[in-house]
Amino acid sequence: MREVAVIGIGQSVFGKLPQRNVVELGRESVWTALKDANMSPKDVQFAYVSRLYDAMVTGQTILKEVGIREMEIVNVENACAGGSTALLGVWRNIALGVYDIGIAIGVESMTTSPIASKLIPPAKEDLEGQLGMTMPALFALMARRHMEEYGTTVEQFARVSVKNHHHGCLNPFSQYQKEFTVEDILSSRMICDPITLLQCCPNTDGAAAVIMCPMDIARRYTSKPIKVAACVLKSGNYAYLQDDITFCPTDYKAAMEAYEMAGLGPDDLDVVELHDAFAPEEIFRYEELGLCNRGEGAQLLNSGATELGGRIPVNPSGGLLSMGHPLSASGVRVVVEIARQLRGEAEARQVANAKTGLAHMMGGAVAGLDVGAVGIQILTA
């Protein structure tokens, strides 16, 4: 396998942008990534493109707007891990020597999708969905269980949101750009007890793109190639094998595989971007990614370790809670953000001396499985 480098990154502004369609958002992210890599559109040999809602030949529709045609374009869907899936396709083709230069794109326009301003609806055959299961309900059940099992409090869940919204204020790409206190978070509208509105990520439009090539030619395009040390995608296991709903075994296993592939461990990480669609979730993910022991997620948060300036800042971008969550774009966006951090280009939200970072995205609630899919990448400067 060849060593693969990230050489170009781009993203659109994230927000509620109904006047800008998927093609415009996608085009902005691709054009920015091409400029970032000092690359002509002609140099791109293949693309993996992810979108969830209303998708049909999304990649072709976007790429024709930057002069890219007549090549292998694969359009993929994997719920919130769709972007991670696109990255895997590009990374593996380059690692195996099939192609040299490829682009991964994730894009979503939630405000113009058929589910705009609705909860993501369950499938007709989804028995639990018919019985009242929703994404907020699922995370509320996990949150209640974590409180019961480990004594975690609603204030601690709220503090995740305070932290990420604070980080988001330092990020010009973020949707919210507003500070909140624990009281603000807890007094916002109750969505599904104990989860309030400001503990939920908003509906968001946006796109992100990443260009990769073999490390041995990366310096033709950039003075700061970022090595992809691990790239893992894993589908969920049966929920009946899960001993505790607050700990997703598939997420844990995907993380362990990524650490093994990269030849390092959680203690070596300087920065993490992870899936925080609901504030309590960030605490569960700390435990699965091995940033702390099982059951000690709230203590890790309380210690300040995961804030900017702490030992291992998590979601310095603002995360899904503040940046917003254009579903298929988020898996690509986390890699854009980690690459920025490792290049030292994250400006006000820069993690000092960041050399190693982990990007995480997961998604898709499937009744009977612990998760739909998990995508993890480890990058090194």
Next chain:
Amino acid sequence: MAERVPIREGTFIESAKGGILLANRCKSCGQTFFPKSSICFNCFSEDMEEMELSRIGKLYSFATAYMPSVHFQPPYTVGMVEMPEGMRVFGPLKIQEGERERLRVGMEMEVIIEKLWEEGETEVIGYKFKPVIS
């Protein structure tokens, strides 16, 4: 009288004792499944036998939603109940006035069968859990 149809065939029965959930068990390795599975996901055996679950389990977690879902208007409460046979079952909770604040993880819940919602002239029936009053 309105026609009553189950939310999913073969997931429950109404007995003289009350509602009973129907699961199945792999005759090769003993793994149990709810809802029933046509094969065993552990050992891939097709040799499955139906089993009735106990009527009472323990509340594993619960949540009250203040947003509508496909068939329920807020506020409505859902939960997961751990059955003695070893599985966690998700379903709506039937809560009397004032009972919501008294819900506790670990309390005993019993299976009841009743109308979930109406579709025109048809009543869709299914299982819910309600606190055991002692």
